[in-house]
Amino acid sequence: MKYGLDPEHARPPRRLDQGEFKLAFQRVEALMRLAQATLDRLFQSVGEAGCCVLLTDRDGVPLDRRGVAGDDADFLDRGLWTGMVWNEASEGTNGVGTCLAEGRALTIHRDQHFLTRNIGLSCTVAPVWDAQGKLAAALDVSTCRSDLTPALLKLIAAATAEAAHRIEASHFRDTFRHARIVCGQDTERGSGGLLAVDREDLVIGASRAARLAYGLTDEQLAHPFPAEDLLIGVAARPSEELSVAERGAVQRALSRARGNVSAAARLLGVSRATMHRKLVRLGLERGR
Structure with missing residues (x-):
């Protein structure tokens, strides 16, 4: 009962007014623009399975959406629509809100939702990190189907996570469009992610995955350093001549x-x- 919510209240999620929605969209407009093709591809994969696709901001407000016209009335009734507020403070445990609160991909399946009116939903969500490694959005695939199998949920989760990574990569490449983009090597901490390298071969940016893989911080990235020091190590590099x-x-x-x-x-x-x-x-x- 962290937020003092009543699990039985039946009111739909709060919806932003037109001015609030416009401001929310403007804050992440570049990311939304770059995500369009990826959202289309994801929806082509999951739409026929009775799913809608939502891309929210970091506050849990869907700013873009894909859905089948025949299913839209049901999704609208349940609040799966642009402008609705799906953070945990408003809706309790739910796919979008909990993903953003915990910063990880997850699925909230039917009765795992806090509010009784949401238990008919199954929501698979992946976080989207911006070019500075900050949580910027959430990509959600939701459905009202009651016959989902564990195998299908796994496929939806994989497709959602892959799409989120594509959006992140597009945003990173666009942010550092004048730099050379290098794929980092995987480390014991995780996948190598993306590095932005300038003409002097200095690292000037790192994706969230690269930051985790190499232990990079904002303070380190504020002072560009040789890419070779990171990729092959200071001790292993050739003499500096x-x-x-x-x-x-x-x-x-x-x-x-x-x-x-x-x-x-x-x-x-x-x-x-x-x-x-x-x-x-x-x-x-x-x-x-």
Whole structure:
């Protein structure tokens, strides 16, 4: 009875007014925009099984929805609609609210709901983390079907979690669109996640999964550091020599110029003669 709720009260969830909904949507508009294709694909997978798909904000308010027209009246009656408030403070134990409260994927199946009026629902939900590793949203697949098997629930859970990861990846790539995105290696702490690396090969961003896998904090990421230190370890990295960096820059210029020395020299802002001297000193084959 943490929130003083009566399990027998039959009122539907509170619905935001138009102004409140607009403000809530604006706060996560970029994420909602990037999620559209993923929501469509997820709904194509689960819609025919009598499920609706909801993407909520971090306060448990659905801001986008997919559903079959024939099922919509029942879902609306139960409050599975945009603008409704599904946090735990309002609805007690429920898929969206409990997922957001605990920050983990879960399924609240029928009588596991706190409110009696929600026990006909089965809700599978996965958290969505933003590019800074903060909880931003929840992806929910809900159904009123009473004949769900454990096997089908597992399939729905897997599809929901995968879709949530796709939304996270899209948001991360969009946030760091001017950086190189690197897939981190799995560690004993978990999957490697995504890293954003700048032109100097410094880590400037990390997804939630990467933060957990490598033990990264906001304080560490506030000061960009070499990606190689994270991916191969400080002890294992080669000696830090200027010639190594110079050799890499020359090789990249030659590759971009398809071996043309004059063109490569222009890319590096040096003369052709200087470029030839560099090739000899660095032990690289001469181009054209």
